[in-house]
Amino acid sequence: MRDSICVLSGGTGTPKLLQGLVRLVKPDELNIVVNTADDVWVGDVYISPDVDTVLYTLAGIVDQEKWYGIAGDTYVVYEERRRKGLVDILRVGDKDRENAAFRTGLLRQGFPLSHAVDQQRRRLGIQQRVWPMTDSKVTTKIITPAGVKEFQEFWVRDGGRDEVLGVEFDGIGQAVVSDGARSALDSARLVIIGPSNPITSIGPVIRTPGVAERLKKTKVVAISPIRGGSAFSGPAGKMLAGLGYEVSPASIAAIYGEFLDELIIDRSESHLARAISDRFGINVSLAEIQMRTDEDKFKLAQAALAAANEGETDGR
Secondary structure, eight states: OOEEEEEEOOOHHHHHHHHHHTTSGGGEEEEEEEOOOOEEEEEEEEEEEHHHHHHHHHHBBOOOOTSSBTTTTHHHHHHHHHTTOOOOSOOHHHHHHHHHHHHHHHTTTTTHHHHHHHHHHHHHHHOEEEESSSOOOOEEEEEEEEEEEEEEEEIISTTOOSOOOEEEEGGGGGOOOOOHHHHHHEEEEEEOSSSSSSTTHHHHHSTTTTHHHHHTSSSEOOOOOOOOESSSSHHHHHHHHHTOSSSSSSHHHTTTTTTTEEEEGGGGGGGGHHHHHHHOOOEEEOOOOOOOSHHHHHHHHHHHHHHHHHHOOOOO
C-alpha cells in the first residue's frame, strides 16, 4: 500500500526542505533516502556526511551556519590529531566524531550501514525513518585535469577549484539498494527529490540499481537547485557545466526525465516554465526556492506537496 512520502536527499539544500516537511507530514509517513557515495574514513571512524546532516537536521541539532556537523560542537580531538601530524580530510567535531564512532562500532561488528544508521536515528530520538541508498560501498570520483579525485578531496581538501571533466560512481553497478530504501520507495505515494546537487548528491541515489525503476511507478516531484545560471549552494553548477549540461532548470528535467512528473523552479525563472514543460512532457510549477527562514522552508514544503496534490494540512 502506497501511504507514505519518500524524500531523496543529499547533504545540502534538501535538509532545509526537511525542516519544512516535518511540519506538514506525520513522522511515520516520512522516509528519507540519502546519498552515501561521499562517505569516507577519517582516521578510525566512518563518516557519512549526507546521512549525518539529515539526522542532525531531524534531531534539531545541525549546525545551520555550515550545514554539516552539530551546533556548538568542539574540536579537541581534531586539534590533538593535528598536533600529532595526522591530517584529516574533514574537520570533524567531538560530538560528531562520537556519533560516527558509534556507527563505526556497529559496522566493525558486521552490521550493514542501514542498521547502523537506524540505530543512530533511534539514539537521536528521530521518529522519521532515514535510510542510506545502499549498504554497498559506492564512491564518487571526480575526473579533473589534475587526476581523479574522490569527492571530499575535490570539494573539501582542494576547494572545488579544479575543472570537472567527468564524474564516476565507483561500485554503483554492483550496488544493491538497501532494504529500507527499497521499502520506502515501494510504499511511497509521492517521492520528492530535494534541491540537492543532481550530479553528486542525487545522482548516486537514482543510479543505484533498482531505484529508477521504482521511481517510474510513483509520483515524482523535483525541486530545482538552480536559479539564474548558478546553484543556490555547492558545486552543482560547476558539475553540470563540466558534464556538458546547461546550468538551468531544464537540465534538472533532463537528468530526472525518465521518471519525473513535476518540476518546481524558482519564480524568477517563470519564463522557462512553458519550454521545459513542452520539451520534457512534465508539469512545471513556480515557488520561492531559496530557503533563508523557517517560513521559506515551510512554504517550499507546501509547494512540493501541493504540486503532487497532497494538500497542505499540518500533520502534527
